[in-house]
Amino acid sequence: MGLKPPFDVKSIKPGEFAYITKRKLKNKNNEETGEIILWRKKDEEESHYIMKCPYCGTEQSGSVVFKRRPYRVKCSSCRRTITLPKLLSKKVI
Numbered sequence: 001m002g003l004k005p006p007f008d009v010k011s012i013k014p015g016e017f018a019y020i021t022k023r024k025l026k027n028k029n030n031e032e033t034g035e036i037i038l039w040r041k042k043d044e045e046e047s048h049y050i051m052k053c054p055y056c057g058t059e060q061s062g063s064v065v066f067k068r069r070p071y072r073v074k075c076s077s078c079r080r081t082i083t084l085p086k087l088l089s090k091k092v093i
């Protein structure tokens with residue numbers, strides 16, 4: 001089980017993405033109940049994500065322009081703010 005990006009990871013061309021990464025997200029009890037896949041294409045300012053909220057479990061997708069660290073996204077369902085662990089290495093899934 002887990003989130004799947006809305007594209008075939010194997011079809012990514014070298015240099016097409018600035019980054020694509022997958023991280024577990026923890027709830028307030030420090031349990032890994034959520035997950036995020038986050039990516040940004042090189043020629044775009046926005047990052048896109050699919051996420052399972054660690055607090056309420058809702059799966060959702062969205063896009064965000066990150067300005068300052070630490071990077072945060074907001075759950076569209078429970079409205080909690082989720083601070084992302086260090087993400088912007090060039091790690092590919």
Ligand SMILES: [Zn+2]
Pocket residue numbers: 053054055056057058075076077078079080
């Ligand atoms: Zn939520």
